[in-house]
Amino acid sequence: MAEVAVVGAGLMGHALALVFALGGHQVRLTDNNPDTLGRAPELMATALATLAEAGEVDAAKNRQWLSTAVRCMPSLAETVQNAAVVIEAVVERPDVKKALYGQLETLMAPDAILASNTSNLDIFPLVPPGLRTRAIIAHWYTPPYLCDLVDLCPGPSTDPAAVETVRAMVAAMGKAPVVFKQMVQGYVANRLQAAMQLEVYRLLDEGLVTPKDIDDSVLHGLALRIPILGIMAKADFTGLLLMQQGMKNRSYAPPVPRDHSETLDRLIAEGRTGVMAGKGYFDWGDRSPEELFRERDRKLLALKQALRRIGPMEGK
Numbered sequence: 001m002a003e004v005a006v007v008g009a010g011l012m013g014h015a016l017a018l019v020f021a022l023g024g025h026q027v028r029l030t031d032n033n034p035d036t037l038g039r040a041p042e043l044m045a046t047a048l049a050t051l052a053e054a055g056e057v058d059a060a061k062n063r064q065w066l067s068t069a070v071r072c073m074p075s076l077a078e079t080v081q082n083a084a085v086v087i088e089a090v091v092e093r094p095d096v097k098k099a100l101y102g103q104l105e106t107l108m109a110p111d112a113i114l115a116s117n118t119s120n121l122d123i124f125p126l127v128p129p130g131l132r133t134r135a136i137i138a139h140w141y142t143p144p145y146l147c148d149l150v151d152l153c154p155g156p157s158t159d160p161a162a163v164e165t166v167r168a169m170v171a172a173m174g175k176a177p178v179v180f181k182q183m184v185q186g187y188v189a190n191r192l193q194a195a196m197q198l199e200v201y202r203l204l205d206e207g208l209v210t211p212k213d214i215d216d217s218v219l220h221g222l223a224l225r226i227p228i229l230g231i232m233a234k235a236d237f238t239g240l241l242l243m244q245q246g247m248k249n250r251s252y253a254p255p256v257p258r259d260h261s262e263t264l265d266r267l268i269a270e271g272r273t274g275v276m277a278g279k280g281y282f283d284w285g286d287r288s289p290e291e292l293f294r295e296r297d298r299k300l301l302a303l304k305q306a307l308r309r310i311g312p313m314e315g316k
């Protein structure tokens with residue numbers, strides 16, 4: 001068991017605190033917004049209840065257990081004091097992260113590891129030189145109590161022992177770390193998502209398809225195979241010759257990278273920002289975000305449990 005500090009209690013931070021607590025660690029959680037920190041216990045309890053209902057955690061892991069396993073505290077200094085690992089999950093802004101790392105250099109224990117959950121930033125130039133050997137990116141996917149992938153990227157000065165400590169820690173928690181040799185901006189999964197997004201927004205912006213056409217194509221086509229085969233094994237089943245011919249004979253050009261989409265801009269201007277607003281590409285009726293998240297989590301858990309029973313292709 002290690003002492004783990006989570007800085008930032010927003011969408012990712014509160015969920016990461018729960019994940020490390022479920023992994024057997026003693027967690028302290030902080031946020032510089034008292035309202036966000038105040039909401040964290042209820043959000044963690046809701047996620048925990050969903051996991052318990054699906055039989056993923058034992059009954060002893062109840063609300064009372066949670067209140068001692070994760071301690072929420074307003075003070076950054078008290079949160080990180082003597083922690084072996086400090087998880088940084090604050091807003092994705094270089095200025096905010098840089099200022100925080102400056103504070104952490106003096107507050108963290110001399111051998112503690114700083115693990116950033118950044119999605120897109122090369123954080124290493126933002127870390128004070130004295131902390132760089134102990135800084136790593138450990139990037140999770142939402143919701144991290146259901147998604148097992150953790151991208152681990154060292155910086156140019158990161159001590160390999162720090163990478164190994166975090167890798168072993170998350171692997172022991174039943175997660176699936178992918179260790180990169182160096183900083184790979186966007187990792188693999190986010191790069192694939194970004195490439196898919198470019199094509200999705202082109203199809204929408206050019207008025208060629210509807211959002212439902214896109215999701216139908218994914219749900220009834222891509223989605224069935226990906227959980228068993230991934231992308232590379234699926235290529236083996238397609239046959240590499242066809243993959244080669246597909247590249248040669250492609251009848252349309254890949255999308256040109258753009259920094260915006262007219263469809264996305266229009267929806268956002270209309271207040272259709274997604275589930276939290278009750279509508280985005282789809283209308284989610286008058287169901288609360290909590291109810292929608294709960295249904296999503298229940299269904300993802302059922303799928304995860306089925307996939308665990310089915311297993312991947314042998315030899316993969």
Ligand SMILES: NC(=O)c1ccc[n+]([C@@H]2O[C@H](COP(=O)([O-])OP(=O)(O)OC[C@H]3O[C@@H](n4cnc5c(N)ncnc54)[C@H](O)[C@@H]3O)[C@@H](O)[C@H]2O)c1
Pocket residue numbers: 007008009010011012013030031032033036088089090091092096100117118119120139140141142
């Ligand atoms: N949202 C996702 O799906 C997702 C997935 C993977 C990684 N990430 C990354 O995780 C990080 C957090 O993202 P999020 O979606 O949870 O954002 P969020 O806005 O929900 O939460 C960020 C929190 O950081 C707090 N904060 C800001 N400055 C702080 C400081 N100096 N000290 C303490 N708390 C501070 C804010 O009050 C806020 O509650 C980002 O780096 C993001 O790129 C997000």
